[in-house]
Amino acid sequence: MQVAANSVVSFHYVLTDAENGETIDSSRERGEAMTILAGRGQLIPGVEKGLEGKIVGDKFVLVIQPEDGYGVHNENAVQRLSKKYFPNADRLKDGDHVVLQTKFGPQQVRVLKVGASVVDIDTNHPLAGVTLNFDIEITDVREATTEELEHGHAHGPGGHHHH
Ligand code: ZN
Numbered sequence: 387m388q389v390a391a392n393s394v395v396s397f398h399y400v401l402t403d404a405e406n407g408e409t410i411d412s413s414r415e416r417g418e419a420m421t422i423l424a425g426r427g428q429l430i431p432g433v434e435k436g437l438e439g440k441i442v443g444d445k446f447v448l449v450i451q452p453e454d455g456y457g458v459h460n461e462n463a464v465q466r467l468s469k470k471y472f473p474n475a476d477r478l479k480d481g482d483h484v485v486l487q488t489k490f491g492p493q494q495v496r497v498l499k500v501g502a503s504v505v506d507i508d509t510n511h512p513l514a515g516v517t518l519n520f521d522i523e524i525t526d527v528r529e530a531t532t533e534e535l536e537h538g539h540a541h542g543p544g545g546h547h548h549h
Contacts, residue, residue, distance in 0.1 A: 391425030459515030
């Protein structure tokens with residue numbers, strides 16, 4: 387069967403930065419294919435679209451622009467904050483990733499520059515503005531179970547393990 391909305395698809399992927407070829411993430415290194423319920427926005431739009439209609443054994447490469455990936459880099463996402471907002475402020479270094487508590491919940495930010503009393507941070511997603519190269523192999527496609535459709539996610543290896 388083909389991948390369509392509400393099918394459960396398993397796939398291996400190697401994600402690299404399309405510009406410099408650096409590996410960002412790989413399901414093969416973890417040794418377990420990713421399993422998702424298709425059509426529920428669990429993947430970035432470019433991958434969700436790229437999986438549609440594929441069958442077991444298909445191998446393909448998706449080159450995904452930031453607009454269909456983790457978004458474009460937003461210059462307004464760079465902010466200057468007082469050090470008091472940072473846990474362990476004394477140990478902060480340029481380039482650190484830290485989680486700040488905001489009114490929207492916890493948010494991961496990247497430290498650009500640590501000053502004497504302030505810290506410049508970038509709240510963009512780490513992959514914002516990056517063109518992504520996904521090397522994908524479909525390893526399984528099946529109908530979702532009633533339980534999976536109710537929960538809104540796939541169960542079993544590579545999916546959720548909460549039961
Ligand atoms: Zn569940």
